[in-house]
Amino acid sequence: MSIVNFTPVSALAGGAMIGLAAAGLWWLLGRLAGVSGIIGGAFSLRWSEISWRLAFLAGLLASGLLAIWLVPGKVQFDLPAGLHQVVLAGVLVGIGTQVGGGCTSGHGICGVSRLSVRSIVAVLLFMAAAMVTVFIWTHG
Amino acid sequence: MKRAAAAFLVGLVFGAGLLVSGMTDPAKVLGFLDVTDAWDPSLALVMAAAVAVFALLYRLALKRPRPLLAADFAQPARRGIDARLVVGALLFGVGWGLSGFCPGPAIVSAAFGDPRVWAFVAAMVVGVAIARIPGLRAVDRGAE
Numbered sequence: 624m625s626i627v628n629f630t631p632v633s634a635l636a637g638g639a640m641i642g643l644a645a646a647g648l649w650w651l652l653g654r655l656a657g658v659s660g661i662i663g664g665a666f667s668l669r670w671s672e673i674s675w676r677l678a679f680l681a682g683l684l685a686s687g688l689l690a691i692w693l694v695p696g697k698v699q700f701d702l703p704a705g706l707h708q709v710v711l712a713g714v715l716v717g718i719g720t721q722v723g724g725g726c727t728s729g730h731g732i733c734g735v736s737r738l739s740v741r742s743i744v745a746v747l748l749f750m751a752a753a754m755v756t757v758f759i760w761t762h763g
Numbered sequence: 764m765k766r767a768a769a770a771f772l773v774g775l776v777f778g779a780g781l782l783v784s785g786m787t788d789p790a791k792v793l794g795f796l797d798v799t800d801a802w803d804p805s806l807a808l809v810m811a812a813a814v815a816v817f818a819l820l821y822r823l824a825l826k827r828p829r830p831l832l833a834a835d836f837a838q839p840a841r842r843g844i845d846a847r848l849v850v851g852a853l854l855f856g857v858g859w860g861l862s863g864f865c866p867g868p869a870i871v872s873a874a875f876g877d878p879r880v881w882a883f884v885a886a887m888v889v890g891v892a893i894a895r896i897p898g899l900r901a902v903d904r905g906a907e
Contacts, residue, residue, distance in 0.1 A: 627801040628794055630785055631808055637784025638809035642816025644777035649821055651769045653830035653837050656777060658867040659855075662888070666895040678767035680870055682774020687874025689775075690782050698782070700875050701790035704862050706882055713869075713883040715858030717890015720866060723851020727865040730852075731810055736818035744844050745852040750796075752856025757796040760861065 645732055648679070657729020658683070659720030723749070766832050778871040784809040787872045789863025796860055 645656035652675060654661075665676040690698050704712065720726045723745055725734060730749075734742020785791045786809055794803035829835055859865050864872075864883055873880045 624798065624800060624802050626804065628791065628803040628805070630803075630805050634784050634805040634808035635812045637780045637782070637786065638812025639816050640780030640783060641777055641809070642780075642813035642820070644773050644780060645813065645817045646820030646824070647773045647776065648770070649817075649830070649836070650824050651773070651830055651832045652766055653833040653835055655837070655839065656773070658777075658865075658870070659891070662866060663891050663895050666892065675766045675770040678770040679774040679777075682771040682776075683778040683781075683867060683870040684874055685771070686775050686778025686782060687787070687871040690779075690871075691875055698875065699785060699788040699791065700872060700877070701788060702863065702877060702879055703790060703793065704879075706879050709862050709864075709879045709883045710886045712858040712862035712864065713886025714890040714893075715854050715861070716864065716866065716869075716883075717858075717887040717892075718894045719851045719853070719855030719858055719890075721851070721891055721894035722847050723853075723855055724848060726855060726867075727810075727859075728867055732813045732817055733821075735810075736814045736821055739839075741842060741844055741848060745848055748849060748852035749856035749859060752853045753796045753860035754798055756857045756860025757793055758799060761797060762799065 641728075641732065642736075645728070655729060655733040657725050657733055659716075659726040660724075660729045663721050719749075769832055777867065780813075781868050781871050787868045789868075789872075792863040792865075792868070793860075796863070 648654050648656040661676045661679055665673050665680075667673050702709070716726070724730070725742065725745060730742040730745040735746060781787050785805060791803060792806060794801070795806035824830070825836065862883060866887065869880060869883050869887065873884050
């Protein structure tokens with residue numbers, strides 16, 4: 624195994640920004656910034672639960688729009704999977720995150736930070752499942 | 764309105780962090796998940812930095828009586844490791860590996876114009892709805 628494409632500085636800087644944003648949501652609204660939880664909770668019957676969640680998701684989308692508008696040459700994007708595989712992946716991510724109660728942000732960042740054993744177990748399981756899936760996809 | 768504006772700004776910074784770290788590029792995420800030959804460890808550092816910053820600020824916040832714009836901190840209920848956690852995490856992991864997308868980066872990169880990303884997000888919302896809608900009333904009564 625060799626190390627390739629490693630970008631430690633931007634990884635640490637971007638990661639710190641993600642941590643800061645998650646802290647912002649906690650300090651301001653007292654909510655944990657798990658993206659799948661924010662999406663799932665928007666399936667609510669109360670507008671007070673829907674509005675801030677949609678605003679957060681709009682902010683995510685706006686960051687992408689700003690990036691392609693302001694620094695189009697710097698946006699790296701390569702999606703190797705085809706349409707059918709992507710749709711299957713989307714359904715699995717949607718169901719899996721709701722049944723398992725979190726994703727890379729909710730379990731991976733917030734849960735691990737809070738030393739939740741449940742989240743640490745979830746991270747180990749979804750990382751292992753993803754690595755095995757990629758292995759089968761690329762070498763199978 | 765103030766809460767929505769705050770949440771929008773938080774989403775903007777969160778997305779900017781994903782963009783800066785390269786996590787909105789599925790090929791880079793897959794480069795981390797493919798551990799067999801050419802490995803890109805960047806994702807581990809993204810998580811480490813995010814955890815370090817959040818862990819500190821999370822604890823500092825709890826010294827305050829309440830959040831700045833809400834009545835209380837919504838602590839998730841302490842639950843054990845059950846079959847739902849295991850099955851859900853494994854399903855999510857397979858979907859993540861098949862695409863290189865987890866929910867946050869998928870929404871950010873929906874802005875890049877590739878229809879396959881829109882298909883992923885639409886399929887993800889369908890998946891969320893399949894898991895959520897039957898329990899909608901129960902969820903609304905509960906902590907979430």
